Amino acid sequence: MPAPTDVEIxxxxxARYILHAARxxxxxxxxxxxxxxxxxxxxxxxxxSEIPSSRMMRWSPxxxxxxxxxxxxxxxxxxxxxxxxxxxxxxxTRRVTRTEHDGSITVIADSFDGKRLNSPNDVVVxxxxxxxxxxPHYGIGSNYEGHAAEAELPLQVYRADPDGxxxxxMIDDMTGPNGLAFSxxxxxxxxxxxxxxxxxxxxxxRVYDMVGGRPMNGRPFHSVDVPASDGxxxxxxxxxxxxxxxxxxxxxxxxxxxxxxxxxxxxSNVCFGGRARHELFITATTSLYRVALNRVGDQRP
Numbered sequence: 001m002p003a004p005t006d007v008e009i010x011x012x013x014x015a016r017y018i019l020h021a022a023r024x025x026x027x028x029x030x031x032x033x034x035x036x037x038x039x040x041x042x043x044x045x046x047x048x049s050e051i052p053s054s055r056m057m058r059w060s061p062x063x064x065x066x067x068x069x070x071x072x073x074x075x076x077x078x079x080x081x082x083x084x085x086x087x088x089x090x091x092x093t094r095r096v097t098r099t100e101h102d103g104s105i106t107v108i109a110d111s112f113d114g115k116r117l118n119s120p121n122d123v124v125v126x127x128x129x130x131x132x133x134x135x136p137h138y139g140i141g142s143n144y145e146g147h148a149a150e151a152e153l154p155l156q157v158y159r160a161d162p163d164g165x166x167x168x169x170m171i172d173d174m175t176g177p178n179g180l181a182f183s184x185x186x187x188x189x190x191x192x193x194x195x196x197x198x199x200x201x202x203x204x205x206r207v208y209d210m211v212g213g214r215p216m217n218g219r220p221f222h223s224v225d226v227p228a229s230d231g232x233x234x235x236x237x238x239x240x241x242x243x244x245x246x247x248x249x250x251x252x253x254x255x256x257x258x259x260x261x262x263x264x265x266x267x268s269n270v271c272f273g274g275r276a277r278h279e280l281f282i283t284a285t286t287s288l289y290r291v292a293l294n295r296v297g298d299q300r301p
Contacts, residue, residue, distance in 0.1 A: 016294060038079055077121055155175060190206070190232055206218050233270050236297065269282075272295075
């Protein structure tokens, strides 16, 4: 059976991931720039950020689209912690927050070494509850996605203790750390770079070995140059699903491009969700998309 027109197969293995009856479907549109999708299976809904409008949106198959948070402080990346609470990167307040079950907000991190964070971008929670996030400068570069300001810190990756009382610098060898994700067994950490580095590994994904709870031996994993990798997620077999300018790229654990899901807009981020975590939700420039796959997402948000 020929591949669907919204799929590009680079390796025969990718054909097994595609459900030929399932198409890329636009669920909502008309946004300015959407990011940070996270699936809430217990509520059967997806939350995502509309950054320039400083709103957080909610989509569910039963009720469709609604506003979840009218003033999200220019939220970007979102995830859930091990207790199911929402963890959010906020450009406007230059902090990482957690929404408690009662709706109150706890500040997880807003400064390091006595200086304000730049604009926390994306976030993932490890099995030990540690909250890992990237801190580039994109939210303070203009007033479009936050408030224009000067960066006070280098562009780095941090780990916050779940109690919010400790912040540790983890990665300082990148010029634009962006999306990040652990391998299913947490032996590897992948970080997308959207800044310029050395010619051989600029605008690609780097991978780090996790040794004693710290990322070590950082090295190029895969180059995504249309125009760059942004948000990334992994499936249960360790394949990396990366946003790109032409859609979503699926990359094997060895760094080999397996195939692409083509989307008519620049993709910002992705996450797995749905009844069996077999649906890939895609935030793109102005729209939210979904495609069902013959894959299951890693069992982390």
